[in-house]
Amino acid sequence: MSRIAYVNGRYLPLGAATVNVEDRGYQFADGVYEVCEVRGGRLVDERRHMMRLAFSLSELRIAMPMSATALSVVLHEVVRRNRVRWGIVYLQIGRGVSRRDHAFPPAGTAPSIVVTARNMNLEAAEKMAEDGVAVISLPENRWARVDIKSVALLPNVLAKQAAREQGAREAWFVDTGGHVTEGASSNAWIVTRDGKVVTRQCDQGILKGITRTVLLDAIAAQGLILEERAFTLDEAHAAREAFITSASQIVLPVVKIDGRPVGNGAPGLVASALRRDFHRYSEIS
Numbered sequence: 001m002s003r004i005a006y007v008n009g010r011y012l013p014l015g016a017a018t019v020n021v022e023d024r025g026y027q028f029a030d031g032v033y034e035v036c037e038v039r040g041g042r043l044v045d046e047r048r049h050m051m052r053l054a055f056s057l058s059e060l061r062i063a064m065p066m067s068a069t070a071l072s073v074v075l076h077e078v079v080r081r082n083r084v085r086w087g088i089v090y091l092q093i094g095r096g097v098s099r100r101d102h103a104f105p106p107a108g109t110a111p112s113i114v115v116t117a118r119n120m121n122l123e124a125a126e127k128m129a130e131d132g133v134a135v136i137s138l139p140e141n142r143w144a145r146v147d148i149k150s151v152a153l154l155p156n157v158l159a160k161q162a163a164r165e166q167g168a169r170e171a172w173f174v175d176t177g178g179h180v181t182e183g184a185s186s187n188a189w190i191v192t193r194d195g196k197v198v199t200r201q202c203d204q205g206i207l208k209g210i211t212r213t214v215l216l217d218a219i220a221a222q223g224l225i226l227e228e229r230a231f232t233l234d235e236a237h238a239a240r241e242a243f244i245t246s247a248s249q250i251v252l253p254v255v256k257i258d259g260r261p262v263g264n265g266a267p268g269l270v271a272s273a274l275r276r277d278f279h280r281y282s283e284i285s
């Protein structure tokens, strides 16, 4: 079965799904995206992802190409046509097609929209969560508006590749003050020796992860103490636990940072319990 993509109004086999060479998403990374977890063929936290999408679009002054209702139909249809049970749906909206010129194209240029979906391996993901993953740290080198979920991801691509080459799953960006901002494609968390759960406050310096937002409810429900503040790499090395969150990875324990074990070097109890309970607090549609 060929995978199906939605491109500007049409459902097409992936091989035939193409964008114009003068698409501004392609030429300038002038676009935004969202990734939702698909679980049992349904979307996890679609409403929150669509709210963040609206925020990203409005910050970049890109128009929403269709109504929220129509977009929801397309997302579900792409999931259905690709027979996704557990995996992700990817949505990208760009400023459209126009002769190459950095400034905005003429008013009325239609935004571009692409939706794809794919299955992922749930067993492999669960095994990874049982084993925990390694992260490396790298100097923060992204622009100052990473709260916008833009497709301009070159620093993230290079960071992820560096992690891969060092046998790690994720790279954590560290700012000039020695504080961890977030991962190349996830939010970063630690659990201190005295049991406090710490993750960086949301401002323009991190992406306000949907998984992060939902996890705050799980943390409150489990009676854990939360501190939303920046933590240093030194604190992370001394932490009892560490973990990362994202739509595709949910909660993933970190057992090694820059080659040094975190805590006792095994996935922590807090991270594992939060992963287990996460979907009690998410919305499904």
Ligand code: PDD
Residues within 6 Å of the ligand: 035, 182, 183, 184, 185, 186, 187, 207, 208, 209, 210, 211, 212, 245, 246, 247, 248
């Ligand atoms: N990444 N920070 C960054 C830089 C991210 O790219 C992501 C998500 C997150 C977590 O956000 P959320 O919980 O809403 O997925 C944080 C997606 C999954 C990706 O790029 O594939």
